[in-house]
């Protein structure tokens with residue numbers, strides 16, 4: 457049988473290898489299949505390692521509840537994405553991989569095969585190829601600072617770390633320095649003081665609160681710009697709100713998120729400077745004034761309701777047609793939905809390297825000169841602070857019927873809630889949604905459902921813009937709610953401006969969020 461025929465008959469033959477091999481020598485095919493032991497072989501397929509082993513048939517006929525891609529009784533296809541490591545130990549070839557235990561759980565597992573000493577060089581080369589295909593552009597053996605918030609969510613973060621996270625990191629040969637946070641704000645101090653040369657990643661086993669602290673700790677350093685570029689901030693979801701993990705890992709399962717981090721690609725992330733009073737902080741997720749802030753922050757007493765508490769708070773306020781009058785000045789970048797869609801599609805097909813996705817070098821914008829700053833600290837503020845006079849061209853407009861002011865830097869705000877369908881990790885814009893508070897109740901409920909079913913962006917009452925900065929001055933008397941990344945801040949005016957690609961995260965694609973998009 458010719459190789460070409462084999463390729464069509466046998467789904468496990470790498471078609472590229474077959475094509476290259478056709479009419480040439482047979483070196484690639486020999487190299488991609490490694491005979492191991494008497495009745496087994498390992499083949500580098502198109503996107504999987506194909507393990508052919510007579511012993512499977514006797515040992516396990518169940519294909520692990522159908523969780524592996526289909527093979528025959530004596531083959532197993534392990535996606536390269538699931539391969540964690542491979543090496544020679546004594547006279548054995550050892551392959552560590554993430555084995556599916558259910559649809560939402562993977563566990564570290566190992567394959568071991570003996571090999572002949574005289575084939576050492578061949579096996580060695582084969583391992584190099586396997587690891588190349590398994591990691592692609594993702595860094596291997598990541599050096600991880602892991603922070604565990606024992607109080608996150610229902611208080612299980614430490615247990616989940618030891619059960620779901622650590623074994624996978626060890627199997628992938630990551631180096632781990634784990635620390636439990638002892639008090640609120642400690643992650644800021646840890647990030648501010650850490651040796652950034654000794655680590656590649658800070659992973660928080662928590663909700664979104666700890667990554668927020670880590671970004672802000674890195675931002676406090678004298679070498680903030682370098683630290684935010686070098687250290688990837690990631691979330692291993694253990695909280696009640698795990699938006700960061702949904703956006704970047706596509707899951708709130710700890711073990712699947714750990715695998716996504718192990719295989720994650722460094723991705724610049726826009727960060728937003730918030731000035732309020734005399735403070736300057738960084739936001740990575742969202743800012744809200746009005747119904748969203750209040751539904752989240754004013755329902756802490758309803759925590760027992762779990763995820764439903766937010767929906768309940770939202771519906772009560774919708775029913776009351778609550779208004780949150782504000783004066784707002786906005787530096788708009790794109791203000792109509794067709795242009796936003798076009799921008800989104802253009803960015804989706806843009807695969808320029810990470811180094812090109814930071815700063816405002818290429819933005820033809822009058823304010824670009826001050827964008828990057830000249831020193832190693834945080835970039836200077838192009839639009840000044842909330843205490844400065846309004847930047848030129850900005851105009852404060854009364855929004856007296858405002859119901860919801862919601863500005864996002866990521867797409868998912870919670871599981872199943874893609875509020876910002878056009879959000880991109882490093883397009884240099886924030887996504888701003890404004891909704892009037894006096895729209896009919898039925899429309900408001902349709903909008904709420906639209907967030908879950910993906911129709912939200914196109915709804916007529918949803919005012920969606922891409923913006924570079926804004927100032928907001930709440931007008932109601934007394935104490936209201938403003939939320940920055942889910943944390944309550946004083947009910948006072950604040951100003952925001954975005955810094956293109958200032959931070960770094962790990963993502964699956966290297967340039968997009970895991971949300972369905974537009």
Ligand SMILES: Nc1ncnc2c1ncn2[C@@H]1O[C@H](COP(=O)(O)OP(=O)(O)OP(=O)(O)O)[C@@H](O)[C@H]1O
Nearest residue numbers: 608609637638639640641662663664665666695696
């Ligand atoms: N040991 C600790 N004791 C009390 N608070 C802590 C401790 N460690 C961290 N925190 C605080 O817990 C808060 C919540 O952090 P987390 O990252 O888990 O986000 P979250 O999504 O808000 O959590 P939750 O799941 O509780 O809603 C953070 O503000 C952090 O400062």
